[in-house]
Amino acid sequence: MLTEAPPSRPPYALRQRARSSIRARPARHYWPRLLLALTALACATHAPSFARPLWNPDEGYLAVQARMLAHGGSLYETVVDRKPPLVPWLYESVFALFGSDSLTPVRVCALAAHVLTAVFLASLARRRWGDRAGRTAGALYLLLSIGLNPEDTQAATFEVFMLPWTAAAMWCADRGRWTWCGVAVAAAFLTKQTGGAMLLPALWLCCRSPRPCTAALKLLTAAAVPIVATALATTPTGFLFWTVTGSGAYASISGSELHVLVRGLTNAAILAAACAGVLPPILRVLRIARTGCGDLWLWLASSTAAVIFGFHFFGHYYLQLVPPLALLATLALHVLPREHLRRSVAATACGAALFATWGFLAPRSDLTHAQRVASAVTARTAPDDRVLIWGMHPETYWLANRPPSTRFLTAGLLTNYSGGRDGGRVGERYGVPGSWPTFHSDLRTRPPSMIVDDSRGEAYGPGRVASLRRILDGYDEVARVDGAVVYERVHAGRAGA
Structure with a gap:
């Protein structure tokens, strides 16, 4: 039976102890081996991505936008959408290099984005809780990243390319690199507006730094400059209208309340089923001990608010919850006895196998x-x-x-x-x-x-x-x-x- 640890021995590894233990043991081959393993796991979980030419209308929209831009179109003038510009520009660049007849090169970029997100999460977990936690966090993210309808998880769309920036923002904030953290927050916002939610956990960590006012000023300035520069590089009024002010009617749920509610509950239930192996450890540790990781809980809370904002609850919105859930699960499994780690990872891997099979068999x-x-x-x-x-x-x-x-x-x-x-x-x-x-x-x-x-x-x-x-x-x-x-x-x- 699990009992609360005595005060002299906290229920999780303190950051200072984790750092010293990491320095004490050699890690010459840690990252090459982990990178190779994460890449292989990403290829396995996202193999269905390459099984069909197109997954959803968002991919089609981006592909048409990229062709229009390549033929002289101007973003937010003759090429419009309610999204920021980074992903359309990415599609345009990939099409310029490899042609526009196939989305396979873009899918490779999406696969790389998943691997990069996993690497940032592994680095965060390893810094806080040790080598094994780093491996756990990276693997859990990749296993959970397909835990929704395949058309939401296997497509190369906005959320997939936003997640590396959100993980990078937390990675930089954890190390007190406030300027780069601000740049990552800006890049997340410029990929999809809800990426700006990363500002909240970043500011939380600013407040815990030795010079909070200086840290916050650096963070906010570094976040504002890329956004303003991007607005000037496109059309400032058009950028503001299409990314912020012009979507009031779209954000309203009037006329679709029941449908939106059902969709939101359904997608939440699907993600919960994918997380069945990690939610019990998270809840158990939350109940018995103070984790001391308020930034991770705030990351999850701000991501949840980002999913709710807009009131449409499409499945791909829920991908924003996966990185903080993976880290919180890693923390819980670090605290609990080792047999919980084996059971949770095995259950999550079995769930991922089912979702990958769904991806290959999904109707078209x-x-x-x-x-x-x-x-x-x-x-x-x-x-x-x-x-x-x-x-x-x-x-x-x-x-x-x-x-x-x-x-x-x-x-x-x-x-x-x-x-x-x-x-x-x-x-x-x-x-x-x-x-x-x-x-x-x-x-x-x-x-x-x-x-x-x-x-x-x-x-x-x-x-x-x-x-x-x-x-x-x-x-x-x-x-x-x-x-x-x-x-x-x-x-x-x-x-x-």
Whole structure:
């Protein structure tokens, strides 16, 4: 039976003792061996990532954005999204090196991001609790990082590339490197806005430093400079609008309360099942002893608030919880007897194997639909013809290899349809402010030779959007593909058809 340790021997290894023990024992081969093991484990857990050409619409959106940027587009002007710029720029750079026909090079970058996150967590745990804790933290992160729906964990999207920056911020704060910590917090925010939540645990550690005011000033200054520089490098007003102020209607849950609640509880339950091997040790240690790791608990709390913020609870949001959970589990397993470590790691590994199998066997209904529609678009248009896909699958542009006629790649930006809304707050007046005049201007400047209505009876279809019906007056229906309606401009079909 586990009993509380006597006061003279704390229930966890003090940081000073951990440091001295690390110095005392040779560690010449520790990092090369651990890096090799973590890389192998990352390849095993994320092997399903390479099993299909595309996992979700976010990947498709990023791929289309990257092509638009490569052809002279300007971020937050002619290329828009509600996200910061680092991941679109990453896609653009990878496409410039390896071509834009495959996402495999981007997936390799995502795999490297997971390995880097694991390395930072291993270094944090080793510094605090010793060599074995370092190995445990890195392995637990990689095993838990696939503990959600495969389309959320195997895709190369914003959260995956944000996590190394969040881990790096905590790693720098733990060592009192406040300037670099601020840079990492800024990079996390510029990858996805919720990465800014790392500012809270970083400031907590600032307050525990010998010179808290100086540390906080360095941290905040170093965090602000990259963000301001990025805004100036794009368009300051556009950057502010698209990343901060222009998403009020999107963040509201009005019209989708029940759906959002069910999704949030479902994804929380899936992650809890993936963490079944580590949650009991965490709760047990929390109950019997003071851990003295308030920064880790604050990291978990701020990440939870980041998941809640926005009120959509998509599965990939929950990835932000995995690094602090891995470290807290490592702490708990460091305190408890060693048999708990073996059982917890074995249970987590079995869960990861099930999630990896799910990744290989997951259905491909949305991808199959997008491929069919893309094939129809390719067959009926020339390579330089611009098209308009009225739907929620921007990947269709990428699969068809056709340029879009507008900067708005989904109907959600124009109607606020997203997150399972049932129509209560879906329509032209709920779209991004100022989007419809810009949309009409885009179509006048670059009229699409083909329009695909991919709404398939949803609340943003032509029956609910009068402006779209007027646009379709100049087009003839020529085909139906898997529920999507294909229109061609009157007297402007493909040359030679």
